[in-house]
Amino acid sequence: MYPPAFEYQAPDTLEGALAALAELGDEGRVLAGGQSLIPMMKLRLAAPSHLVDINRISDLSYVRRENGSLCIGALARHNDVVGSDDAKASGVVSSAAPWISDPLVRNRGTVCGSVAHCDPEGDWNSVMLAARASVVAQSSSGSRTIGIDDFIVSFFTNSLEPGEMVTAVCVPIPSGASGGAYMKLERKIGDYATVGVATQLELASDGTIAQAGIGLTAVNYQNTRASAAEDLLRGETPSDELFAEAGAAAAAASDPQTDVRGDAEWKRNVVAVYTRRGLAQALASATS
Amino acid sequence: MQININVNGTDHSLDVEPRRLLVDAIRGDLGLRGTHIGCDTTSCGACTVLVDGTPIKSCTMFAVQADGSAVTTVEGLKGADGLSAVQQGFSAEHGLQCGFCTPGMMLVSTALLEENPDPSEDDIRWAISGNICRCTGYVNIVKAVQWAAAAARNGGEEG
8 A cells, every 4th residue: 555645854963853844834744653643545545745754853853851740752663651760750651662563563663753643542652641741842932831631632633733743742751650551452462552541640758649640541532630549549558458449439530332252341440440559569669 | 755765784765655665665776575464553563674783673664764764674584604593583483373473474584683692482473473473373483482592502503
């Protein structure tokens, strides 16, 4: 299969890419790893008329700590996060990275591209919700930071304006004891998640939960924050009973569809169980 | 667009449309049919090649993106001394049945051994997890990679 014809440019600086996107407006689309965009173009689900390929902008290929955050540049591949010591600063990010698609896709696909794609079956946006990430969007006229909850608008829809591109996604590194986990149920490596649950816990010095983050994959029309479950946890002392309650609240926040991967009721149960297990794993790494 | 790519040690200059996939340039323009097209939707790994040493799915990369890169296909695995250790391993351990996935399997295995000359069975299974084989159940593929790792450790002798 081959995609519809398009105009192509591959600038070697960020300024060059932003200038091209400014000129193209709605017509321009960023090509990063291409592991979602190229298949969609081949299936004629996407037909951008101009691609601005950022693969030659090596400055954007980083995973590093910056001002108390873990920042992942627009050209960092999933596998760059798998192999990064800095990424271990965020338990939920480093836990999720090896479970993104398969090794070949991880060599090519990018974290920021996946975040921008806003596929509700994509893993990274649940992780970013749990970690309370910020997305850095740049255009030729400047830069702005968008909280992940505002960045995700809907099914395959983000809040970027024409001419803007994601240049980095940053997650705050918790100051106290913290842990995180990404639990993913998949039929086989490389398949989309049947259900995915990202959890992060930050503990106060007295052992109570200072902050909790829970993001859900593939059980709604967009990656979903389980807010009620987070509210139940915040300020409380961790316990198995509390985590089970949070699991039930997360399941109530999900609205899965029956499909080839399983029926809706079963998937909701998986959300409850994976939330409970993820929180237990996050707590274990926070207290180890 | 005019692009320059080095494939298996030979420089090529190609004139390609931006939408031409790398796998089509390799098979169609260069006539190297060892790189297979399986699913054509980024799922199966049959089209795996190494781009600057890294295994990727060549059905999910445009040829223009490989401009200036060095590409290795299955045809490039054989060295001056004959078949590579990985190729010998697949032969010795019968690591294939129909052979359709084999070029991709051998390329990811080559990249794995380059990075990790002494992989565990889990390491091997993890490394080949993006490549689907419908015949073997993977058992002999894993043995083939172990054979190649042992052979390389023993200086080219059988492991």
